Amino acid sequence: MQGIYNLNKEDKNNAFLTTVKSAHYGDGKLNGIPIAVKDNISTKGIETTCGSKILEGYIPPYDAHVITLIKKEGAAIVGKTNMDEFGMGTTTENSAYGPTANPADPTCVPGGSSGGSAAAVASGMVPMALGTDTGGSIRCPASFCGIVGLKPTYGRVSRYGLIAYSNSLEQIGPMAKTVGEISALMEIISVHDPRDTTSYNKPYIHTPSADISGTKVGVPLEYFGEGVNRGVSEKVRDAISTLEGLGAEIIECSIPSMEYALAAYYVICTSEASSNLSRFDGVRYGPSVNSKHQWHDEFRTYRGEKFGTEVQRRIMLGTFALSAGYYGKYYAKAQAARENMRRDFRRIFETVDIIAGPTMPDVAYKLGEKSDPLSMYLTDILTVPANLAGLPAISVPCGKTDGMPVGLQIMGRHFEDERVVDVAFAYEQEVV
Ligand code: GLN
Numbered sequence: 001m002q003g004i005y006n007l008n009k010e011d012k013n014n015a016f017l018t019t020v021k022s023a024h025y026g027d028g029k030l031n032g033i034p035i036a037v038k039d040n041i042s043t044k045g046i047e048t049t050c051g052s053k054i055l056e057g058y059i060p061p062y063d064a065h066v067i068t069l070i071k072k073e074g075a076a077i078v079g080k081t082n083m084d085e086f087g088m089g090t091t092t093e094n095s096a097y098g099p100t101a102n103p104a105d106p107t108c109v110p111g112g113s114s115g116g117s118a119a120a121v122a123s124g125m126v127p128m129a130l131g132t133d134t135g136g137s138i139r140c141p142a143s144f145c146g147i148v149g150l151k152p153t154y155g156r157v158s159r160y161g162l163i164a165y166s167n168s169l170e171q172i173g174p175m176a177k178t179v180g181e182i183s184a185l186m187e188i189i190s191v192h193d194p195r196d197t198t199s200y201n202k203p204y205i206h207t208p209s210a211d212i213s214g215t216k217v218g219v220p221l222e223y224f225g226e227g228v229n230r231g232v233s234e235k236v237r238d239a240i241s242t243l244e245g246l247g248a249e250i251i252e253c254s255i256p257s258m259e260y261a262l263a264a265y266y267v268i269c270t271s272e273a274s275s276n277l278s279r280f281d282g283v284r285y286g287p288s289v290n291s292k293h294q295w296h297d298e299f300r301t302y303r304g305e306k307f308g309t310e311v312q313r314r315i316m317l318g319t320f321a322l323s324a325g326y327y328g329k330y331y332a333k334a335q336a337a338r339e340n341m342r343r344d345f346r347r348i349f350e351t352v353d354i355i356a357g358p359t360m361p362d363v364a365y366k367l368g369e370k371s372d373p374l375s376m377y378l379t380d381i382l383t384v385p386a387n388l389a390g391l392p393a394i395s396v397p398c399g400k401t402d403g404m405p406v407g408l409q410i411m412g413r414h415f416e417d418e419r420v421v422d423v424a425f426a427y428e429q430e431v432v
Contacts, residue, residue, distance in 0.1 A: 064161020136383025143407025213247025
């Protein structure tokens, strides 16, 4: 299993040993607890590759804010986890270092892009891990591997030290086997950070409560439409009935802007990626270019060799969407669709407290089963709305179909991560 891939490499600086040793055994809330960290989160002295050859050998000189926070509480970072290159993917098969297997069935993908973190938790290597979610990358692998994963409200966790893929969409968040652990890790990582201008000073300080009576649960019909596996729908409907049994009120609703969600997401994320990834030029990070040729020839060859196919595809798409003459047709329209989606959610949240549905339209695919990029993009349909609108969303296991785990997704209003956690907690307590 290649969930934690850096552990298999020669650790020249003994960097992991140092973090494990320096995990102080004082009164920190995470004393000695092993934590795995997705490999796009900067860890001082520990190689951070984003699953890409372009960052092979890159050792960050500083820690991401979340890393400083977990170290302060005594956590032991035991490994960096495998991921789709720069977070671009839904299966972890787009890693330059090879795929990760799903502990629930090693012939299947673990989901992505935080597949290594999910597999490390699901297989019991670590009790907790950090992942990142730009369009579903925490919730999808949580759903496929049968664990819990939370994408916090945009702005609740500092992105300082997260190597950006699409900065207006992504958040760092906790992954674990239980909602209680998710909540505990969330308390630690949600401290305000002035170094990230989108970081809000609204720390999550919360003890989960299983009392959800009177909570209004919106169930969007788009989340049970065509393309959603019947077994998945059934399991999620059962879970929603369980919430009703706990005193929640179920209200059918509709999110018409879902029709444009994927198109908007893929224009915005590729546009941001084309800009964010321009810094990888062979001069400042990773393996260096060493040649006497014309610079632009070198730059082209270097990036052509070091970036994987999916990353190159997205840089080209994004550059095209932002280019003169097309900006208004693509990027501006995508932003308008994003605003429509925000408006839909604002309207729905006037009558409901949370929204529930499946996390993914299907269970984990076989390794190698999905090779066409478009059909892969389509599978993100149920997760990208929360990123476009910046809402908190959790995936909690709700049984199995065809022998594979299914995830119940719960989305909430901005900065109501606590309520999202409570509903997941109430469900978990009832069914465990
Ligand atoms: N699957 C989505 C994508 O490929 C989401 C990835 C993510 O959240 N990092 O962009």
